[in-house]
Amino acid sequence: MTNDNYQLSTINYQLSTINYQLFFSMDFQHSYSGDMRDASTLQELYKISEEDIKRIQGLGQFMLPQMDKMVHTFYEWLIRLPEYDEFFSDESVLHHAQKMQQVYWKQFLDAKLDDNYVESRRNIGETHARIGLSMTMFFAGMSVFHDLFSDIMEQRELSFKEQVGTIDAVSKLLHLDTGIVCEVYTIMSNETISAQSKSLMEMSTPVTQIWDSILLLPVVGIVDSKRAQDIMNAVLSEINRTKSRIFILDISGVAIVDTAVANHFIKITKATRLMGCESTISGISPAIAQTMIELGIDVGTIKTTANMMDALNDSFRTLNLRIHKSEK
Numbered sequence: 196m197t198n199d200n201y202q203l204s205t206i207n208y209q210l211s212t213i214n215y216q217l218f219f220s221m222d223f224q225h226s227y228s229g230d231m232r233d234a235s236t237l238q239e240l241y242k243i244s245e246e247d248i249k250r251i252q253g254l255g256q257f258m259l260p261q262m263d264k265m266v267h268t269f270y271e272w273l274i275r276l277p278e279y280d281e282f283f284s285d286e287s288v289l290h291h292a293q294k295m296q297q298v299y300w301k302q303f304l305d306a307k308l309d310d311n312y313v314e315s316r317r318n319i320g321e322t323h324a325r326i327g328l329s330m331t332m333f334f335a336g337m338s339v340f341h342d343l344f345s346d347i348m349e350q351r352e353l354s355f356k357e358q359v360g361t362i363d364a365v366s367k368l369l370h371l372d373t374g375i376v377c378e379v380y381t382i383m384s385n386e387t388i389s390a391q392s393k394s395l396m397e398m399s400t401p402v403t404q405i406w407d408s409i410l411l412l413p414v415v416g417i418v419d420s421k422r423a424q425d426i427m428n429a430v431l432s433e434i435n436r437t438k439s440r441i442f443i444l445d446i447s448g449v450a451i452v453d454t455a456v457a458n459h460f461i462k463i464t465k466a467t468r469l470m471g472c473e474s475t476i477s478g479i480s481p482a483i484a485q486t487m488i489e490l491g492i493d494v495g496t497i498k499t500t501a502n503m504m505d506a507l508n509d510s511f512r513t514l515n516l517r518i519h520k521s522e523k
Contacts, residue, residue, distance in 0.1 A: 230378050234313045241371045247364035248306045254361055255304030258347055262300060265343050266293050272339050278332050300340070303368065316372050320379030324387070330380055337369055402433040408440045409510050410472075413503075415448035423459035427466055434472045441510045442467050445503045447478025457492045464497050473513065475499065477506035 232240070258265070270293070273279050283289045299319070302312060323333055344365055348358055405411045410433055412426065430442060444460065446452070464474035475498045487494070500506040511517065 234308045234310050237313060237371055237375070238308050241367050241374075243308065243364070243367045243371065246360075247367055248308070250357075250361045250364040251304060251306040251368060254344075254348070254365065255301075255306070257351060258304060258344070259301065261347060262297055265300070265340070265347075266296055268343060269296070269336065269339055273336070276332075278328065282326070282328060303372070306368065313375060316375040317379045320376035321383055323376065324380045324383030330377060333376060333380075334373065337373060341365070341369060402429045404433070404437050404439065405507075406510070406516075408438070408514060409507075410434065410437065410439045410442045411445065411503075412443070413445040413448060417450060418456050418459055420455070420459070423456075423463065426459075427463050430463060431466060431470060434467060434470050439472055441513060442472050442474045443477055443503065443506045443510065444474060445477045445506070446483070447480065447502065449478075449483075452483045452486055454490050454492060457487055457490070457494075461494065461497060473498070475506045475509060477501070477503045 270279075270283075270289075273283070283292060299315075302315060322328075323330065345362060348362060351358075353361070402410055402412045410430070412430060414426065418426075430444075433439070434442065442464075444463065446460065449456070460476060464476065467474045476494075477500045479499045479501055498509070500509065
């Protein structure tokens with residue numbers, strides 16, 4: 196590994212460690228929207244009876260003294276996986292995670308199903324989403340603990356019926372926890388994807404003033420109704436701000452032009468004309484021109500050019516501008 200790669204790897208590891216410490220200890224202020232049912236509603240939904248609660252609490256008296264051993268066994272399983280090096284190789288982070296897990300399982304075995312309990316599970320879902328620890332690992336970890344519960348249950352002198360009832364009660368509460376965590380994780384992940392898409396969309400509509408009174412927007416990729424509306428908003432805003440008289444829409448990077456896409460472009464050029472700005476669509480390739488003819492798309496009075504250079508030259512002529520080479 197080169198020195199630069201080593202330094203980059205070290206920085207990424209430090210950032211991962213900082214994120215883990217930060218998000219595992221934060222008091223989250225939830226801003227997401229989703230299934231926000233209260234504790235009593237969730238208890239009824241998962242059919243957790245008062246008898247189930249008593250069985251879990253009874254199990255807690257036997258399991259809490261063995262919690263250190265259970266957590267240790269869990270990390271013996273986890274250390275073989277790549278996630279261990281990514282999230283838990285730092286000793287301080289590992290100790291903190293183990294402490295938080297003991298808090299988690301103590302709450303679980305206390306089985307006090309109130310809104311604070313539900314909120315703590317939502318915090319776990321948010322933590323996993325923010326630090327990037329996958330739901331696959333969460334489900335696998337819960338499965339490992341379920342097996343540990345079952346193994347310890349076999350050590351108790353209980354009737355077969357009582358063992359089955361207790362394991363069933365534990366499974367119900369595990370399902371409730373998993374449902375809450377998964378719900379929040381999904382919401383947080385979707386919000387992250389949505390924010391990233393918004394940022395990419397803003398980057399994909401870079402309306403630039405390339406000359407006095409001339410705006411240019413090169414469009415790359417796929418244009419749908421949402422993106423077309425974003426383009427129109429960005430263009431009209433820049434026309435109003437710069438008082439530009441000419442707008443060039445270059446579509447040489449657009450992969451597909453069908454009736455819907457062409458109509459989007461036509462609407463954009465018509466909207467700019469209403470603001471006193473003449474529009475030109477450049478980058479009309481032979482394939483795109485043929486497609487538009489076959490589709491019977493009427494471009495009307497919209498000015499088009501084969502490439503951006505032609506559009507720029509036309510713009511200079513319209514504004515009575517000329518570029519001269521300076522003599523050295």
